Amino acid sequence: MKLDIDESRCKGCNLCTMVCPYRIYQPGTAPNRRGIYVPHLDQPERCPNARLQQIYGRRLCGVCALICPDQAIRWEKEKPYEPHNVVIEY
Amino acid sequence: MKLDIDESRCKGCNLCTMVCPYRIYQPGTAPNRRGIYVPHLDQPERCPNARLQQIYGRRLCGVCALICPDQAIRWEKEKPYEPHNVVIEY
Amino acid sequence: MQGNVACAEGALAAGCTFFAGYPITPSTEVAEHMAAKLPKRKGCFIQMEDEIASMAAIIGAAWTGVRAMTATSGPGFSLMMENIGYAVMSETPCVLINVQRGGPSTGQPTMAAQGDMMQVRFGSHGDFSIIALAPSTVQECFELTAKAFNLADQFRCPVFLMADEVIGHMRERITIPDSVQIVRPKPLQEGMLPFAPEDDLIPGFAAFGTGRKIPVTGLTHNEKGYPDSTNPARHESLVRRLVDKIETVRHSIADYEIVNEEAEYVFVCYGSPVRTVQEVVQRAKTPGTGYLHLRMIWPFPEQLLSRFPNVKAFIVPELNLGMISREVERHVCVPVISAGKIGGELHAPDELVAIVEQLRSGGCP
Amino acid sequence: MQGNVACAEGALAAGCTFFAGYPITPSTEVAEHMAAKLPKRKGCFIQMEDEIASMAAIIGAAWTGVRAMTATSGPGFSLMMENIGYAVMSETPCVLINVQRGGPSTGQPTMAAQGDMMQVRFGSHGDFSIIALAPSTVQECFELTAKAFNLADQFRCPVFLMADEVIGHMRERITIPDSVQIVRPKPLQEGMLPFAPEDDLIPGFAAFGTGRKIPVTGLTHNEKGYPDSTNPARHESLVRRLVDKIETVRHSIADYEIVNEEAEYVFVCYGSPVRTVQEVVQRAKTPGTGYLHLRMIWPFPEQLLSRFPNVKAFIVPELNLGMISREVERHVCVPVISAGKIGGELHAPDELVAIVEQLRSGGCP
Amino acid sequence: MRDDWLRADRLPHIYCAGCGNGTIMNCVLEAVDQLGWNMDETVFVSGIGCSSRAPGYIRTDSLHTTHGRALAFATGVKMANPSLHVLVFTGDGDLSAIGGNHFIHACRRNIDLTVVCMNNYIYGMTGGQGSPTTPIGKTSTTTPYGAAEMPFDLAELAVAAGANYVARWTSYHVTELTKAVVAGIQTPGFSFIEVRCQCPTSYGRRNKYRQPGDFITYLRESAVLKDRWDRSSAGEELPSEKFLIGEFVRRSRPAMGVPDEA
Amino acid sequence: MRDDWLRADRLPHIYCAGCGNGTIMNCVLEAVDQLGWNMDETVFVSGIGCSSRAPGYIRTDSLHTTHGRALAFATGVKMANPSLHVLVFTGDGDLSAIGGNHFIHACRRNIDLTVVCMNNYIYGMTGGQGSPTTPIGKTSTTTPYGAAEMPFDLAELAVAAGANYVARWTSYHVTELTKAVVAGIQTPGFSFIEVRCQCPTSYGRRNKYRQPGDFITYLRESAVLKDRWDRSSAGEELPSEKFLIGEFVRRSRPAMGVPDEA
Amino acid sequence: MRHEVRFSGFGGQGIILSAVILGRAAALYDNRYAVQTQVYGPEARGGASMSQVIIDDEPILFPKVKKPNLFVIMSQEGFEKYGKTASPDATMLIDSGLVHDRPECICIEIPATREAKTQLGRDIVANIIMLGSLVAATGVVSAQALEQAILASVPKGTEELNLKAMRLGFALAVPEA
């Protein structure tokens, strides 16, 4: 699964940047066409949800998506599914 | 002071008959012109209020007047004031 | 049977299964009768915390597809004004009974009046139209209440039965038919948007829970039901449609009785004063008189006024200071005599005869 | 200065020291300005739990002898209807500002309308009269609000400033005078009963706390103020007086501007559409046109309509589907063109010119 | 003395024989009289209902308003002129059905009013419909099969909404009630005194207390002193047919409309 | 999955950047989704306010009603058809200012509804006027010198009025909130979940929380777990700038509109 | 023939029920027309209550009583408020134990409340006694219709008591019949 911010919905509030335990969301630095500073993703593969959602059959963590007031955060299916090798920093 | 029921106000509810510790009020037995069974007074001089109100300078007991929903109970001044000799039954 | 009870029976006969109300003299018996009857029919009677909530509850109930009603009188009616506007805007079918008493304010809670006849038409903010009926007999209490439900469903708007204390508390014998005609709203066709009108300017209806996922709002909205409240054209077309769906058919849905089209002095009347007019025109046969008895007052069917070719004056006896007489004035150029009477008593027949006589002798009452 | 702020300033200039309100677009700035200013003047600003309570609070305050006001818009106005009737019945002087927005229901909260013009007159139950003013400039927001207080005190009735979103949110330069004229209610004479009218049909006023022990009620009452609600004659004389004290002086208190009495096509207008009419008649000098600009709409001064001897048609441009045009229709026998427009935009000058041209060429718009 | 406070020209009042409202009026007038209040600085306010007719019999300025709105009107009076004493008479329907919102907001704002609610479990004036305080199972014209909705505990509600003084008594407890009114008046901020009382006509008739005396007996027997219960109950729930009487709260949260000298 | 419940054709919604309302919508949809509800049997009801716009973005039948009246409309829906799931979104103004009476009555009747109140301490939609929950001292356009009235404790009020389930969380506590909504839904009768949340535009701007993140930090830091406080506080009063979060009550008083199978 | 009947007394005497029963008797069992109206509300409480019935052979249009020709008066206050002005050709039945004054019109004195108490042990049925007397004295409806209407209107279980009261009323009105 691939973590994704829907740029057409995101309003740049940066709440996602506050809550992700992996600090995957980083405040945006340049405005998009709509004038919004959309956060950018730092190694989104680290998100357990991206890695394990399909294996467990349910959403894990998901705090960013729950708190995102603009329903802009989602996980897209990637086919065929391939586990990523990522360095996890605790 | 003389205890008195104002017949033009009394509606015959008999609450006074329930509360007087001296049982001064007795349920009426005959309707008056307005069809009301006004209680009659049994030795109203026994009421401490009638006896002592002027001496103490304030109302005593007074439960009947407070509970009378029709503001029908009052004490009228009797002049000249003369203490009554009454038999008090406890 | 009492007029108020007949209203309740009319509602029950029409299949009303939801009543929300708040007691108020002189309408309370409607609620009390529903409270006794609905539980036995698996209907819901609920006494709400006030009239605002009562009106809200029947709108909510109506969206589940049931027939819903409330009943009130002046002060409660005033409180319902905001939510009446919501029923109009959301096109919710529902029935309100107003047993009119003397106003303004608390006024005369136990006396008859017809003082809310303009309020029912104009009492909520903004532009809109509604349908209002008025019974003049206990029998009509039954029949017009049942009819109100059909009109509400057909036109998807609040329909009002504007009774008065005289009719509401009067007891007369009535005949209850085995069944009454029932016209439910036309269904929302597959593929149609929930607020897209058909040819008759009215959208089809689908109840909540039937899978149509209808977003209902009091904001100016598009045909999907989505808010679109800063678009002038949208607002204009929506509100004009809400008005036109009722006003364009006002002559075909008119419910009235005309007696003596040849009359020179024509009473225009509704509700309990009709009975006095009938006494004057039919029983006393006061010469030269006739009448137009309106059972449906709003929308106002002004063409009926032209059915009296010889009319010299219209006389409008109402239990108010002149309300429907204003509407008559708009449409005719002969004198309109507003014979308003307030205080709670009906016009005596003599009073109306006196007006006719004064008119005939050239005076101006 | 913004129109809404000018209303608040007008009230402050008139000595208003009590404001109770509930926020609603597009009137909120009136409350916000009062909230900022009143505490500094030892006045009381209170935000109530709703509009019903706001109306109640200003009536309560008015009986202590202060000048009290509230401000709202359509939905809130609908909620005030019951207590407006109480103010009428209890003869309480108070001022209400309604910054009108598009209705019915939630409708168009941010767009202008004049859709509450019938509601203000007929929206509460029962028979009554009120006074309603409408500003067409920010300057008039100030002046008419101040005037409203004088009228309220003089006639002891609720007085309404019927603004609209355009005027309320528009910013224009205004001139604030050093002081405004203040007319307080005439006092209740010693020995007079609190609801006994004087020659002008209006009783004198005494505030609570001044020893007159006045029992105020919304029930039909006698001159002492005691309830007497089953007495038809009492009700009739009371309610007729409440109506007559305003209606009988409607021509003498009329506030209006007439331009070009010789006109054939006469606009009857009030509120923000006045500006378009002025543009058409005065600036563009459209031939044959004139206008009657009403600053006071209710009571309706129908005699002014006869000031146009050559009139061929009245044109009533309003931000509604035709409200005051109905009143005009009652009183004249020439055509009345209701040029209602809804959706939130003002009539463009061209639209009105087009109507005149069509009329002149014999068409019927 | 109390008689001065009455409009004798309006008596007898419209209350039915044995109606508790008259009793409660007496206690309130007794209390203001004990406090030595001036009639000319006192205003009684009410809504609509039998109970709400009380101010009309009192010889002061009074405002008999619209149904449920007494507290909103009273707020206007008091906030515009805090030096006036403002008391409110209301009924269970007036206060807690249609007027519930003004009730909780007046408690929250802690407006310096004294409010006496004549809770007769019913809409008396309109002939006996169920109210938000009708106990479960009791009959009224709109609950012909017995009330099914939970009733409000008005005193608890007033406490939760923020009032500074809350007490409950009955029309039987005339001396305690009088004292509670005095205490309420003396507490700055909102004072709420609920009085359970008899309506023999509209409630008693349908619920076996047709005689005022029977109703009074019921009230006396169902009332449990709060202090005593709190001490002895060890947290049990009160049996549902009983209710607590006494003082529920007396505190000094920030209040509004308190006159300067107070 | 939750995305199915959204009307994608209406997104992005009108909420300001960082508005807490969107977060709360997510949690509620997550809860109903976890419960496996059918969209076609679910109705969302609301009043007027920013918060009350939420149902319009959800792909079910919905009723966006008049200001303050959501619970009265919802009562009609639920009582007429108890088999529908009925949820209500409301704001502090909608619920507790103009709608306070419907609130306490719906609690009292214990109508089987789940009500989520987005309490942002302000009237957001109309641009930032004080509400009945604005804390003392805070500024708004109608309290330019700081709010002087005591605020409501909505959760306490719901308990006193009779609701069967009452909880409070914040828009920061997304998982706890989601669980509370599930618990509320599963409790027959009236369930009330107050959610303190950020309105950066109308409240934050005037009270030093212009950034959504700052506001969220404030909420997190002011919230005190009720359970923990009850255990450790020994009856002290909570400092006025703090508030309790957690479950306030879960009980089974008689309820109305509970579907037969439940 | 149009009859206009006015009942008055105090609350609790069953004044309204009397009128309802009479109207019902006429409309349902005598197959004539009847309209019943009444005075409502708190002002009517405590004080005098009043109720009226019009009975006619043709449909009743104007539904209000113009000039009652029959009166049933059961309290002094009722008499003062609603009976005093009776026109001289009217007939008035009064509860002679409760009404002290007497009218100028034809007056039939029935000690209904006293008899109800002494003979039937329940003063609550005094109104039915008065109804019985009214019908016996004036024939405004048929006796059978009255009986049926009473049976249809009184609470279950009290039928016998009420019929006894009715018959007592018949007897009191026509003492020697």
Place this chain on the structure above:
Amino acid sequence: MRHEVRFSGFGGQGIILSAVILGRAAALYDNRYAVQTQVYGPEARGGASMSQVIIDDEPILFPKVKKPNLFVIMSQEGFEKYGKTASPDATMLIDSGLVHDRPECICIEIPATREAKTQLGRDIVANIIMLGSLVAATGVVSAQALEQAILASVPKGTEELNLKAMRLGFALAVPEA
């Protein structure tokens, strides 16, 4: 000479304040007539906000903008909603960093937000820069009037910052002056 000026951008940019300041400058300090109006409400939030001023030498009767001749556009959405349809003879100032498209009319590009951030450290005053540029480029009001209106409208303590922004606006509009 009648000017109709339209401002648009997103919420928080001070679009309405800009219009208020301009109207104030004209009405109070240039002694002409001005009427300012705006689009309100939640629909205007998040999305594009818009405000307009009419400035005229004679009293303004019809108060709504018919065809703006001057535009100040500060966001792409504002451009799309309120700028796109500008008539060819109009003049439009755009915040060149925030608006991606360009109109068909006369267009003056001012990098107001960028300059506000870089030169003054506060992007909040971008609107004042735009106002300065507008006045410098079009003379719709006098520079003195603008200055006075700004001083009368901005929060205490920010006067200097705002005047700097205004002057920066002057300079950006007439780069080599």
